[in-house]
Amino acid sequence: MNRSNLHSKLIRLLLIIIISAVAAPGFLATRTIANGVAAVPQYDDPYSDFRNARYSNAGLLNERDEIKLGAQLHREVTKKYNLTDVGLDRVDRIGQRCARASLRPSLVYKFHVIQGREINGFSIPGGHVYVTTALLRLANDNELGAVLCHEVGHLVARHSLQTLKKSKEYDDIANSLGNLTGVAGSIAHDLGVSLGQIVGAGMLTIHSRDEEREADFLGVRTMPGAGLDPQGMITIFQKLLRIEERDSDLLGSLFSDHPDAQERIENTKYEIARMKRR
Numbered sequence: 001m002n003r004s005n006l007h008s009k010l011i012r013l014l015l016i017i018i019i020s021a022v023a024a025p026g027f028l029a030t031r032t033i034a035n036g037v038a039a040v041p042q043y044d045d046p047y048s049d050f051r052n053a054r055y056s057n058a059g060l061l062n063e064r065d066e067i068k069l070g071a072q073l074h075r076e077v078t079k080k081y082n083l084t085d086v087g088l089d090r091v092d093r094i095g096q097r098c099a100r101a102s103l104r105p106s107l108v109y110k111f112h113v114i115q116g117r118e119i120n121g122f123s124i125p126g127g128h129v130y131v132t133t134a135l136l137r138l139a140n141d142n143e144l145g146a147v148l149c150h151e152v153g154h155l156v157a158r159h160s161l162q163t164l165k166k167s168k169e170y171d172d173i174a175n176s177l178g179n180l181t182g183v184a185g186s187i188a189h190d191l192g193v194s195l196g197q198i199v200g201a202g203m204l205t206i207h208s209r210d211e212e213r214e215a216d217f218l219g220v221r222t223m224p225g226a227g228l229d230p231q232g233m234i235t236i237f238q239k240l241l242r243i244e245e246r247d248s249d250l251l252g253s254l255f256s257d258h259p260d261a262q263e264r265i266e267n268t269k270y271e272i273a274r275m276k277r278r
């Protein structure tokens with residue numbers, strides 16, 4: 001083998017090594033992580049389970065029945081809580097921006113304000129979102145937007161519909177909704193009784209830690225598109241943390257059952273740093 005032949009063989013071998021290294025996903029992944037270390041403190045991605053999720057009503061109540069269910073549940077909510085127009089314009093204006101920027105923009109969302117000293121927010125199927133007057137007093141617009149985008153996140157991921165699907169009442173409710181043509185009549189009455197119990201028990205508004213984490217993830221990612229500063233999600237958690245230390249009775253189920261606020265703050269910081277790198 002002459003010298004120039006050996007030379008060209010070496011170059012070819014080198015090229016093969018370079019090409020296979022670049023093409024191997026492990027190499028690219030390592031490089032991405034290496035860049036990440038330079039930009040933000042290193043955490044495991046708290047949201048890795050949700051990044052590739054696709055959302056639909058498949059396997060759950062279809063959207064038409066979901067909306068019927070929501071109308072029935074809303075009637076039960078109005079029996080349990082005092083709704084008010086105080087602050088409603090502000091909630092609706094910000095909430096509709098979250099809805100439009102979300103991964104489920106075609107649903108008709110209805111925002112409501114509940115009169116009460118408990119700091120709370122929750123949502124039910126069919127696009128109904130509720131926040132209390134106490135939350136409105138506590139939160140600036142970006143912070144209120146964080147809560148509303150979080151609640152829209154629960155609706156995007158159909159968390160309550162999944163809870164309902166697992167319940168023993170599911171078949172009865174699904175059948176009643178299928179037969180329901182209006183709000184009057186015996187079917188609506190029977191349905192109202194069982195849905196009243198469901199609302200009373202908070203069955204559809206209490207979520208698992210993973211569901212909360214997913215709604216936080218969907219919420220914070222929705223905020224920039226809604227014209228909101230995602231830092232609002234951090235500062236509302238900080239406010240809630242201070243209240244929790246002082247007077248936890250003021251916190252409604254929305255916050256008291258969630259993963260602890262400090263963890264949510266760290267996770268949100270992680271995601272905001274990640275969004276900025278894109």
Ligand SMILES: [Zn+2]
Nearest residue numbers: 154207212215
């Ligand atoms: Zn939640």
